[in-house]
Amino acid sequence: MINISPVAFRNGAIALLAVFVLAIIVIGKSGGGSGGHDIYVTTSKATGALNGQYIRAAGTIVGKVAEVKPMDGGRSARLKLHLDDDVWPLPKGTTFTMRWGGTISIFNRYLLLDRGKDGGAEMVADGGDFPAGGFRVPVEYGDLLKVFDKQLRADTKTFLDTSGVALDAAGKPLNRALDVAPGALAEADAVLSTLDESRGDVEALVQSTGRVVDAIDRADPRIGALIQGAGTTLNAIASDVSGLQATLDRAPGTLKKATSTLKRADGTLAGAQQVTDRLAPGVRQLRRIASPLNSLLGTLVDVGPTARATLATAGAAAPDVTKMVDKLASQAPALESIGKQADLALNCIRPYSPEIASFGTLWGSALSNNDGRDNYIRAIPTVSFPAPTNAQYNNSGEALKAFPGATYAFPRPPGTQAGTPWFLPECGAGPDALDPTKDPEARKFDPISQFSAGVGETNVGENNPGETNGAGE
Known part of the structure; x- marks a missing residue:
């Protein structure tokens, strides 16, 4: 028989009760809430x-x-x-x-x-x-590159092929145009200023032309009106018979004088005939253009208010145009320099057309999660060179010795990816671009500088062999 003291029994009951309460709390937190x-x-x-x-x-x-x-x-x-x-x-x-x-x-x-x-x-x-x-x-990077479809790639290639040649051909004419532009714009400013000063005369001309065109448009001669006018004339003649008789009495003398005049007029009429013959083609042309001219005058009536407003606007803008011309003239050397630099840059970019097109195609496909219709899984195995320290101290030549399977090109000449590099010395991509020992960004690791400058990198060069490139300088 085991005897348990009251104190031990009380302590054991309290401990058991505490374990029971703790279990209830844990269960409540894990599944009861x-x-x-x-x-x-x-x-x-x-x-x-x-x-x-x-x-x-x-x-x-x-x-x-x-x-x-x-x-x-x-x-x-x-x-x-x-x-x-x-x-x-x-x-x-x-x-x-x-x-x-x-x-x-x-x-x-x-x-x-x-x-x-x-x-x-x-x-x-x-x-x-x-x-x-x-x-x-x-927006994913692949979504942006989807715009480089077959048509856009072809258009980009065409643009790069032709833009350099076009700018090279247009360089001299553009320079000549910029040289003569200030004088031409100054003359245009003078014309606009004159029109602005003669605004009243121009407005009167437009209004008079409108009235003439309106009168021509309303005129509609008829045979009946012509006959009625002839009847009125004959009635007037009949009402003045005595005057007509006196006229007939004087007619013989008048006719004699007219005969002598007509004899002298034969030469004049012959010359007039020649003039008429010469004018005949022009009259025929004038008859053909009468209808279009009528339409033109009608249009002038309609555009009269707009023309006045345009002339007013042009007159008000004349000082601003003059300032713009002066500004363009002062910027002509800069524009010429930009044109020459753009010509050189495009001549250096144009050989990279295949790389530019493949960039949009390959990267767009690599980073996309679908083929344009349905989603699929794509694996991208990546191998990175391990860095032994936070600051990489190997230059390109040393890195290629450590990794014989790697290749070097900086800057990459066009065609390097296909194994047929096209060297462009004038663009900085000559034969030295494939020599890792001539890496223009080569640096040498200097562990001593970590204690003085805080960063273990030192530029290597003939002019600054001891210059340290670090944040602690």
Whole structure:
């Protein structure tokens, strides 16, 4: 028989009770509480979303992506987001944004939770659907490179092939045009100033032309009106018979004089005939242009107010135009220098047309998560040279000795990728660009400088063999 003292029995009961209470607390925290909140969002673009991906708010992990389920044959995705109690409920204006893990990391992504202002209405209920407009995915690099389709690549190549030649051919004419531009613009300024000073005369001319055109437009001669006028004339003659008789009495003498005059007029008429013959083609042309001229005069009437307003605007802008011309004239040397530099730069860029086109094609394909129709998985094996220290001290020549399978080219001449380099010494890409011992950025490691300057790198060169390039200088 075992005897237990009252004190030991009391202490044992208290310990057992404490263990029981602790177990209840642990069980309550692990399974008896709410355990967070789940919401769902369906979006047409969920690039980089993975199961177990963290959800962060102000740098703190506040949840994770519990499930990513493809929808509509993979053309959309439904995400289940599990959130901690600390960020619940989600007020109106809350957004989720996909972010990269770092400035040079495109894989370690997370969702950034940006809560709306507290105190407002709840944006989503527990277990409800979050608005797709509040789930944001940044533009991917592959999306930007998709614009380099076959047609755009061909157009880019054509542009690079022709722009250098065009600028080279247009260089001298452009320089001559810039030389004579100030004089021509000064004359144009004088013309505009004269028109501005004669604004009243020009306005009167336009108005008079409008009245003439309006009268011509209203004129519509008829045979009836002509006959009526002839009748009126004959009535007037009949009412003055005595005057007509006196005229007839004087007619013989008048006719004699007219006969002598006509004899003298024969030569004049012969000359007039010649003039008429010469004028006949012009008359025929004048008849043909009568109708277009009528239309033109009608248009002048319509545009008269607009022309006056244009002349007023041109007159007011004359001083600004003069200033602009003076400014262009002062910038002519700079424009000429820019043209020459652009010509040289394009001549150096044009040989890289195949590399430019392949860059858009290969990088766009490497960083894209789909082929334009459906999503697929792409593996990108990457091998990086390990750096033994925080400051890499090997130059290019030493690095190639350590890694015989590597190649060197800086700056890379066009065609190097295909094994047929096209050397451009005038662009800095000559034969020395393939010699690692002539790397223009070569540096030598100096461990002693770590204690004095803080960074173990020293420039190597003939002019500055001991100059240290470090942040501690």
